[in-house]
Amino acid sequence: MVLATAVFGAEPAIAEPPGAVQMTDEPECPTRLNCRFIPAAYAQTDPSRPAAYGNYHKADRPRDGDDIRYIVIHDTEERYDRAIARFQDPHTGVSTHYLIRSSDGEITQLVHTKDIAHQAGNYWFNMHSIGIEHEGVLAEGARWYTEAMYQSSARLVRYLAARYHIPLDRDHILGHEEVPGTTPAGVAAMHYDPGPYWDWAHYFDLLGAPLRGASSEGLAVPAAHVADPPMLTIAPRFATNTEPLRNCTAEGCTDLPSQGSNVVYLRTEPHADAALVGDPALHPDGSPGTTRIADWSASAVAGQSFVVAERRGKWTAIWFGGRLAWLESRMSALEHGALVTPRPGRSAIPVYGTAYPEAAAYPATVPVTTVVALQYTIPAGQVYLGVEPHRGDYYYATFDRGDVADHRTLVVGNRRFVEISFNHRRAFVDADDVVIEDY
Numbered sequence: 405m406v407l408a409t410a411v412f413g414a415e416p417a418i419a420e421p422p423g424a425v426q427m428t429d430e431p432e433c434p435t436r437l438n439c440r441f442i443p444a445a446y447a448q449t450d451p452s453r454p455a456a457y458g459n460y461h462k463a464d465r466p467r468d469g470d471d472i473r474y475i476v477i478h479d480t481e482e483r484y485d486r487a488i489a490r491f492q493d494p495h496t497g498v499s500t501h502y503l504i505r506s507s508d509g510e511i512t513q514l515v516h517t518k519d520i521a522h523q524a525g526n527y528w529f530n531m532h533s534i535g536i537e538h539e540g541v542l543a544e545g546a547r548w549y550t551e552a553m554y555q556s557s558a559r560l561v562r563y564l565a566a567r568y569h570i571p572l573d574r575d576h577i578l579g580h581e582e583v584p585g586t587t588p589a590g591v592a593a594m595h596y597d598p599g600p601y602w603d604w605a606h607y608f609d610l611l612g613a614p615l616r617g618a619s620s621e622g623l624a625v626p627a628a629h630v631a632d633p634p635m636l637t638i639a640p641r642f643a644t645n646t647e648p649l650r651n652c653t654a655e656g657c658t659d660l661p662s663q664g665s666n667v668v669y670l671r672t673e674p675h676a677d678a679a680l681v682g683d684p685a686l687h688p689d690g691s692p693g694t695t696r697i698a699d700w701s702a703s704a705v706a707g708q709s710f711v712v713a714e715r716r717g718k719w720t721a722i723w724f725g726g727r728l729a730w731l732e733s734r735m736s737a738l739e740h741g742a743l744v745t746p747r748p749g750r751s752a753i754p755v756y757g758t759a760y761p762e763a764a765a766y767p768a769t770v771p772v773t774t775v776v777a778l779q780y781t782i783p784a785g786q787v788y789l790g791v792e793p794h795r796g797d798y799y800y801a802t803f804d805r806g807d808v809a810d811h812r813t814l815v816v817g818n819r820r821f822v823e824i825s826f827n828h829r830r831a832f833v834d835a836d837d838v839v840i841e842d843y
């Protein structure tokens with residue numbers, strides 16, 4: 405599912421006819437894939453307001469300094485042809501670089517990879533990612549996520565990863581459900597596709613980069629083989645991991661049919677009857693998480709990595725979303741990485757959903773977009789897995805009829821951020837708030 409960014413959302417105004425869109429573009433696809441190019445809308449929706457236009461920003465990634473670091477995996481929640489029509493309507497404010505058909509894996513490219521599609525619901529991630537939509541309805545599981553679709557998608561991702569030097573791992577190949585909200589108010593509305601029935605382990609096998617611990621046996625490395633504190637990767641065996649899930653709509657809630665999934669539930673205590681952990685965005689009253697498919701409070705997804713806080717019998721506790729959360733040890737494999745923990749002397753540190761520059765870095769011509777602390781903190785003593793610090797950045801664009809680079813500015817600040825695997829989603833902490841230790 406795509407979500408308009410808060411900054412450049414759809415505008416309820418009269419559409420201009422699309423401008424000079426190119427109708428004959430060659431798709432950017434590997435050879436021997438069934439691939440075509442149909443341009444998404446690029447048009448103003450209110451000519452008096454330069455910021456009111458859809459459905460993407462023209463850019464020149466990565467040559468203009470805005471590097472492509474991620475690929476974001478989505479599903480459409482609607483039919484292939486309807487999705488294409490939506491991306492061609494500039495009032496929707498949304499787009500994707502690619503869309504893949506369920507029945508046969510056909511690929512439609514709608515936005516050039518050098519441009520910024522409005523797909524992840526978080527403009528910082530849009531700046532740095534390529535979005536791939538998959539025709540499907542996430543609650544209907546494997547009925548939509550066909551082998552033809554997985555194979556086509558994986559070949560496309562291998563091609564894009566090689567072209568843009570994107571590592572084939574779960575820090576860089578993300579589900580939309582792993583993209584954080586940009587403000588506390590936005591967190592609960594963030595999309596949760598492609599959902600529990602997307603087989604990440606199979607997908608990474610097709611990418612030629614199998615997930616650690618996600619072999620056909622799905623067995624964890626024995627804990628005795630590692631020093632303290634080890635890290636783990638969520639590694640359920642998809643086919644036999646039939647965790648309960650419920651789907652709730654306006655008509656009520658139903659239990660979804662038992663089927664393989666990527667979900668591992670996290671509990672407040674080390675036993676199977678313990679409550680699921682809650683989340684302050686989805687359960688502000690402090691109530692526990694649930695097995696509703698839309699409730700990502702207590703679910704970790706195949707391939708995500710966390711730091712082990714404690715082990716007790718067959719159970720392992722990890723730091724997750726600012727709290728201790730327990731999972732069955734057999735659902736994970738041990739891992740190595742960079743440990744990120746609050747700097748000594750700090751009782752708790754803020755957590756962010758974006759990594760924009762400090763206000764002083766913006767030139768007068770670019771409106772300042774600030775980093776807002778989310779409704780989470782990381783208390784002293786908790787440890788998360790992170791990737792190396794990077795300077796905050798922001799890509800500013802205005803409507804551009806003539807493909808003129810003057811309409812674009814990349815702002816890079818001095819404030820540095822560390823991206824972490826935080827809960828069900830990614831997050832950022834200020835590099836000055838933490839110490840980082842390779843393990």
Ligand SMILES: [Zn+2]
Pocket residue numbers: 405406407477478479523580595597
């Ligand atoms: Zn999505």
